[in-house]
Amino acid sequence: MADHHFDGIRIRNLYKIFGPNAASHVEAVRNGLSKTELNAQFGHVLGLKDINIEMPSGCIQVIMGLSGSGKSTLIRHINRLIDPTAGEVLVNGVDVVKMNEMELREFRRHQTAMVFQKFALLPHRNVLDNTLYGLEVQGVERAKAVDTAMRWIERVGLKGFESKYPNQLSGGMQQRVGLARALSNDAPVLLMDEAYSALDPLIRMDMQTVLLDLQKEIKKTVVFITHDLDEALRLGDQIAILRDGEVIQQGTSQDIVLRPADAYIANFVKEVNRGRVIHVEAVMAPVAPDHPVNGATLLAGSSIEDAIKVLAHGDAKDLIVVNPAGMPLGVVDLKTLASAAVTNN
Numbered sequence: 545m546a547d548h549h550f551d552g553i554r555i556r557n558l559y560k561i562f563g564p565n566a567a568s569h570v571e572a573v574r575n576g577l578s579k580t581e582l583n584a585q586f587g588h589v590l591g592l593k594d595i596n597i598e599m600p601s602g603c604i605q606v607i608m609g610l611s612g613s614g615k616s617t618l619i620r621h622i623n624r625l626i627d628p629t630a631g632e633v634l635v636n637g638v639d640v641v642k643m644n645e646m647e648l649r650e651f652r653r654h655q656t657a658m659v660f661q662k663f664a665l666l667p668h669r670n671v672l673d674n675t676l677y678g679l680e681v682q683g684v685e686r687a688k689a690v691d692t693a694m695r696w697i698e699r700v701g702l703k704g705f706e707s708k709y710p711n712q713l714s715g716g717m718q719q720r721v722g723l724a725r726a727l728s729n730d731a732p733v734l735l736m737d738e739a740y741s742a743l744d745p746l747i748r749m750d751m752q753t754v755l756l757d758l759q760k761e762i763k764k765t766v767v768f769i770t771h772d773l774d775e776a777l778r779l780g781d782q783i784a785i786l787r788d789g790e791v792i793q794q795g796t797s798q799d800i801v802l803r804p805a806d807a808y809i810a811n812f813v814k815e816v817n818r819g820r821v822i823h824v825e826a827v828m829a830p831v832a833p834d835h836p837v838n839g840a841t842l843l844a845g846s847s848i849e850d851a852i853k854v855l856a857h858g859d860a861k862d863l864i865v866v867n868p869a870g871m872p873l874g875v876v877d878l879k880t881l882a883s884a885a886v887t888n889n
């Protein structure tokens with residue numbers, strides 16, 4: 545069947561079953577055999593079931609789920625560190641599953657870069673030589689590789705640390721090296737597998753900010769795995785939530801916080817800082833015809849918390865939410881904002 549071209553990563557009807565006769569069980573799983581049943585009756589493990597996700601290029605796609613939900617299995621299909629039992633993994637229209645060995649090697653080297661939780665730095669190479677490692681493997685000449693690597697070292701905030709060795713750096717700094725190395729490859733797809741999960745909370749927030757700032761410029765197709773909902777909501781343009789190998793909800797942070805698909809997700813969402821996540825559009829009221837036209841404004845996409853800060857520290861009674869062109873979309877006042885920040889509606 546011909547597939548219309550999709551810029552980005554498109555995963556279709558992907559199944560992964562672990563065990564010696566995996567392929568022979570796909571049909572049964574398709575027809576409803578559960579992970580527990582598959583394991584009890586046939587001794588096979590259901591890793592992924594009928595995954596369908598479209599990750600547009602230039603966006604951060606978060607895959608979130610608890611331990612064992614299938615996150616690592618899923619991300620490893622994208623550069624085919626794992627072969628699927630059934631399904632397609634299309635990257636910019638090309639099915640990774642169908643690539644031969646040489647195509648796959650080229651694809652991994654030039655189309656994808658990976659950032660790991662454990663940094664995976666080479667201990668006997670300094671920051672510069674760790675950063676340019678991928679370029680070296682690609683056969684890029686030294687002067688050019690140094691040039692590129694130095695640019696990214698500076699960009700991730702490590703200027704001056706080029707000749708330090710990994711054991712002389714904190715975890716956060718090592719993760720910056722991992723990021724600089726991945727970015728030096730200039731691959732359009734960036735795969736981040738629990739990249740920040742080993743970092744202290746404050747460092748982790750810093751690294752999230754680094755990624756968000758960089759992404760405005762680099763516009764990579766980022767696949768970011770995490771088991772942390774706050775991280776998912778902060779980073780994800782799109783979020784897919786996995787449980788027992790199945791996607792149970794996908795959408796934006798707004799979709800997930802405002803409309804959790806089931807009790808399981810609602811339970812996670814309960815702990816979220818709503819003021820920081822929910823956008824003003826979700827709670828604004830229509831602008832009354834007699835509303836002063838030159839009132840205080842706030843850009844759509846701002847959080848409830850941002851709006852509360854403006855109102856709490858200024859004289860305005862309410863704020864008109866406007867689109868980037870300045871067109872009024874609605875209005876918010878302090879009471880509406882405060883109640884949305886604390887209640888589960």
Ligand SMILES: Nc1ncnc2c1ncn2[C@@H]1O[C@H](COP(=O)(O)OP(=O)(O)OP(=O)(O)O)[C@@H](O)[C@H]1O
Nearest residue numbers: 562589590591609610611612613614615616617618
């Ligand atoms: N090589 C394998 N053989 C058998 N089962 C496997 C294999 N790899 C993963 N699994 C199983 O597949 C399921 C998904 O595992 P996966 O590692 O992808 O989850 P995860 O969400 O990444 O968890 P974690 O956060 O703990 O890494 C689990 O039930 C796991 O036990």
